[in-house]
Amino acid sequence: MRIKKYFEAINEAISTAMEIDKSVICYGLGVPDPKGVFGTTLGLQEKFGKERVFDMPTSENAMTGVAIGASLNGIRPVVVHQRLDFFLLAMDQLVNNAAKWHYMFGGQSSVPITIRLIIGRGWGQGPTHSQNLQAIFAHIPGLKVVMPATAGDAKGLLLSSIFDNNPVIFLEHRWLHNLEGDVPKGNYRIPIGKANHLNRGSDITIVSLSYMTIEALHAVEALEKKGISCDLIDLRTIKPIDFDPIVTSVKKTGRLLALDTGVRTGSIAGEIIAKVSIESFDSLIQSPERITLPDFPTPTSSVLTRGFYRRAENIIDVVSNMLGRNLVGNKLIDRGNLPHDVPGEWFKGPF
C-alpha cells in the first residue's frame, strides 16, 4: 500500500504525464499560485517550467479554444478550473468544437484535451459554486466524462484521460480532495469506461458515482451489520457507462438503487434506471429507486442545506424501505459532532 491523498494523486498524475511526454502542458487560473488549486498543481511549474505550466487570463471560453487549437498540433493540454460553474462560460468551445471536431471532419483530426473541473459542496457554496452538472457533459456526444471517487482512481483515470486522444471532462468533487487511499507509483492507469465493484452482496445493487460513493460505503457497512448485503458498483466513468457489471449484478439481486450527486431530472441515476428497466426488466423484483438532489438550485445557508444534501443516512432509509425493513439511517450512522456541511475536520473553508 502506498497511502496518498486524492489531491496528491492528482498532482502526481499530472507530474507523471509531463515527465513521460513533453507535449503535455497544464494551465488554469491559479495553477502556479501559492495554493496550487487545492494542492493539485503545487510544484509543477517549478518542475516543468513556465512554458509548460502557467496561469491564464480569466477567459474560460477562449482558453478552452486555445487548448483545442494546441491539441490539433500535437500538444496535450490539461486545463484546470477551480469550480465547474466557472467553466459554463466555455460551453461553446466544448460543445461546438471539442466534442465535434473528430466526427464533423470525418475523423481526420482529434482533440486530446483534459478539462479538470472541481465540484463544491457545503460551507455555503450555494447556487453557483457547487453544481453537479455531469449529466450535461454526458449528454454531449463526443465527450468522455470521468468522476473518480478514490485517490487511486483519481491518479489512474487522470493519466488515462491525459493520454486519451479525445476530449475528457475530469470531475473532482471537492470533498474528495483530502481522502486517502492506495495510490500506486509511476505511470498507473485505470481504463476509462470501467466501473469498479467496491462491495459484493446479494440483496440489492447500488450504483454510485463520485462523492456519493463515499457516503454509500458508510451506508453499506452499516447495512451489513443489520444483515443486508449490498452490491456496490462505483461507475468511475459516467460516459461511456460500463453497464455490464450493473446488468450482471441486478440479475443477482433483483433490486437497483442509483445514487447521484446531481439533481434528479435528466440525471445519470435516471439513465442507469432507464437502461436497466428497458434491458433487464425481467431481472427486477421491484421498482428501482434513485437518490439525487432535488430539482432546485443549492441554497447557501447551512440551515437550508441541512436537509438538502443526500447522505449515507438517506441511502440506509431507502434500502431499508425497499427491503421492507424498519432501519433508521440517523440511528445507524454516527457522525459525532461534525457539522453536515463540511467533509471533515480538515476543511476550514473558505472553498
Add this chain to the structure above:
Amino acid sequence: MTDDLKILENLYERMLKIRITEETITEKYSEWEIRCPTHLSIGQEAIASGVCGNLTNKDFVLSTHRCHAHYLAKGGNINKMIAEIYGKVTGCSAGKGGSMHLIDTSVGFMGSTAIVGNTIPIAVGLALSIQLKGTNNISCVFFGDGAIEEGVFYESVNFAVLKNLPVLFICENNLYSVYSPLGVRQPANRKIHEMVKALGIEATSGNGNNVSEVHKMTNNAVEKIKAGNGPQFIEFSTYRWLEHCGPNFDNDIGYRTEKEFKDWKEKDPVQFCENEILNLTDNEVKKYHNDAQTIVKAAFEFAKNSPFPDPDEAHTGLFAD
C-alpha cells in the same frame, strides 16, 4: 515576367477559381443535390487570395461558415470540397461536415466552423503550439465584423498579445451580420482596427477588394510575426454580393439598397485585378476563365460521380482511437 507579376497572376488564379466555384454552386443549387446551407464568398475573393498568397502549407488557417474562399485560396483540394458540399463519402469531411465544415490539413487548412468567432481561439491555440515547438510557421484566422462583437475575440487577442504568439487576425468587414447592418450593432464612427489597437496589438486596415494591396499588407504583417513582433490584426473592407446564406441575390427584401450593392459591384475584386492590376486583354481573361472552369467542372463531375457514404457511417467516428 517579373516575380511580382507571377505572384499577382497566381493570386488572380486563386480568385478566379473561387469566383467560378461559387457561381457554379449558385447554378446547381436548385437541383437539390447540394443539400446543406452554403455561404458564398462572391465579392470577397481578394482577401482570401491575397492573405493566403503569403502562407505556405506549413502555416495554419482557420475559417468561418463562409469558408469556401479561404479553403480554396489556401490550396485545399477542390474535388474534396465540392464532394463534401454534395454530401459524398469522398468529401473532405466524409460527408459529416458539409459546406461549413471544411478541412484539408495537408495544406494547413485546419478547419472551419459555423459558430461566429469560435475558431479565433483555436488559431491562437495553434499559435501557442508553434511557440512551444519552436517552429517558424504562423497561424492565421479569418472572421467577419460580427465576430468583433463576440467576447471570445477579445479573450483570444488578449492571450495572443500576452504570450506574443505568431498569429494573424484577419477581419473581413462586409458590413452585415446576416441582415443586420453594422450601424445597429456597433457605435457609429467606430473603426474596428482603431478599437482593436487598444488591446495592445498592431492593427491596420485596407481595401479588401484590391488583391495586390491585401497581399502587400499581409506580407508586411507576416514578416513582423516571423520576426517575433507578436500577433497582427488587419481589417479589410469588402462586400458580399449574394444573400447571407444561399445562391440568390436578396437586395429586394429591403435590408440593403440596390444602390449600395451596385456601388460595391463596381469594385469587383476580380475585374479590378483583370483591368487595373494585371491589365489583361480579353483573350487573356478568356484563357484564365477557361482554365479555371476546367478545374471547377472536373470537381463537380468528381462530386456528382462519387458515392454517398454508407448510412451506417452516421454511427461511426465519434472518437479517435
